[in-house]
Amino acid sequence: MTSMLEVPDTTVTRTPRRSTPPPWLAVALACAGQFLVVLDISVVNVALPSMRAGLGLSGQGLQWVVNAYAIAFAGFMLLGGRAGDLYGRKRMFLLGLGLFTLASLVGGLAQDGWQLLLARAVQGLGAAVLAPSTLTIVTSAVSEGAARARAIATWTAVGAGGGAAGGFVGGALTDTLSWRWVLLINVPIGVVLLAGAAWWLAEGRAGDGRRLDLPGALLVTAGLGTLAYGISQTEAEGWTATPTLVPLLAGLALIALFLLVEARAKAPLMPLGLFRVRSVSSANAAMFLSGAAMFSMWFFMTLYAQNVLGYTPLAAGFALVPSSLAVVVGSKVAPRLMRLAGARAVAVLGTFVAMTGFAWQSTMTADGTYLTAIMFPGILMMLGGGLAGTPLAALATSGAAPEEAGLVSGLINTSRTMGGSLGLAVLSTIAATRMGGSTTPEALTEGYALSFRTGAVVLAAGMVLMWLWLPRRATAAR
Known part of the structure; x- marks a missing residue:
């Protein structure tokens, strides 16, 4: 009886290679991420009275439901953009979207005001990491010229549409479900985008692997955050009040120190x-x-x-x-x-x-x-x-x-x-x-x-x- 082992098997098993996704798919994923980022700047506005009643927020606390997101978003933006250059745009896209989605879940389930405010701040941090990656993914997926201009136009339109749709989406969710759904709606969308981005997006790392400029990152984040806090105080306190002037001046001083540090840094942010x-x-x-x-x-x-x-x-x-x-x-x-x-x-x-x-x-x-x-x-x-x-x-x-x-x-x-x-x-x-x-x-x-x-x-x-x-x-x- 002849054994099958006597016949050498020369077949080489090859792992199927994932084909390069078409540019439109990368653009679509990036634009969807940008839509979520911009949408959450405005979507909570019409839900604020319901949030106040549900969690017993004070007037100042209600203001910070909006400001916690905006300040973290603006303050960490440069750090998020630089991290994408150094550590990979896909990696930062996934990290930012993951933070954003998790924070949306926590905020939607919040039982106390401080939980909601913390979740909004983390949402802003996730958005700051995510947003710069969306545009660089778009520009790297499409060649320079008319095609790139059309892709950037789509990115701009989707982002602007997210801001425009915020009031409508927030009003519809608040009226038909509850204020919690202006945050919870991000969870299923975020999960789908995470799966699609993990599978389809190609990694692109343009940097040389250097460490992040942490002193610069901390200074610009603290400066922008403090300055934004001072700006948020103007409506309630006025421009000449101490609670406004102190953070405004401190923010400007931190930004000036940031510029001084960056001018001397070997690898500036x-x-x-x-x-x-x-x-x-x-x-x-x-x-x-x-x-x-x-x-x-x-x-x-x-x-x-x-x-x-x-x-x-x-x-x-x-x-x-x-x-x-x-x-x-x-x-x-x-x-x-x-x-x-x-x-x-x-x-x-x-x-x-x-x-x-x-x-x-x-x-x-x-x-x-x-x-x-x-x-x-x-x-x-x-x-x-x-x-x-x-x-x-x-x-x-x-x-x-x-x-x-x-x-x-x-x-x-x-x-x-x-x-x-x-x-x-x-x-x-x-x-x-x-x-x-x-x-x-x-x-x-x-x-x-x-x-x-x-x-x-x-x-x-x-x-x-x-x-x-x-x-x-x-x-x-x-």
Whole structure:
């Protein structure tokens, strides 16, 4: 009897290799992560009264439900971007998304106010690690040129749509389920994205394996966090009160110390020479001014719709749907216009359209109709924001070296978020001063209208800066 062992088996078993995913899949995963990050900046706003009743939060505690996320998000952004450069964009995407998802679960199940605030801060930390990786994944998955411009436009539109959808999603979940679901909804979405990213995303590490600049990271995080805390105090305490001035001055001092440390560091978190690149410095300054006005739009529009016109949270969310669609349209049209007129011209055009919408919105009245008091000016504001955001993001990332891509991505997000935080604090103070403590519809309308007029002035200043400073077109990376 012949044994089968006598026949040598020369077959070599090979482990199936995973095929390289198509670029659109990497872009889709990155955009979904960015959507979650931006959505959670605004989604809790309409749920705040329910959170206060459910957990017995004080007025100050209620304010920190929003601020804990925003401060951690802005403060850790540069660290998250640099970590992606040094340790891998996929790894940081998974780490940030994992933290974000876990914190959403803890926050949704919170039984005490401090648990919710801690969860929101961890959410912000996860978002700061996740957000820079989303843009670098997009830019590394798609080749330079028209295809990359379209991919960045999609990323911008999805991110803007997340912010736009926050009020609607939060209102719908709060009205139909409970406030807890504005956080719990992130859990199943996050799990699906984690599985997809772990399987499909390719690792990309542009750095050289150096350690993170921990002193710089701690200083910039503490500086931005302290400065943001001071900004958050302005609405309640005013700009000249000690509780406002002390953190503002301390934050500025920490940021100055950060710059001194970075200038002497051998491997700085943020190479200061990066700002000698015109596209990087000018686009970030423009994004800061744009964010200062645009971030406040949803806040004041929602308050006007509910506090003056009497809309429910869900109705207010529906009222802003046309604006949400407009920002997506603007972001998708921008690449085509960029090919014809250049990035600078499109950024200026978009800012002009947004400024026109702000000026129109500033004519609001206490008995305004939906079409002229919310829909049409809202469409102009968000259409302009979509048109301007794409070229600014493209310009900010085009002049940086590949090993600095994550840093530049984090910087552009930080500029927008910190501009938004400062702008909202300033505009809220201006509105509150005009209201003079009155809560009548007429007084509220006057305060909101003044905030929109001020926003129009900020956008006008941004438009001049863009025309004089921005390079005409995006250039290839160094």
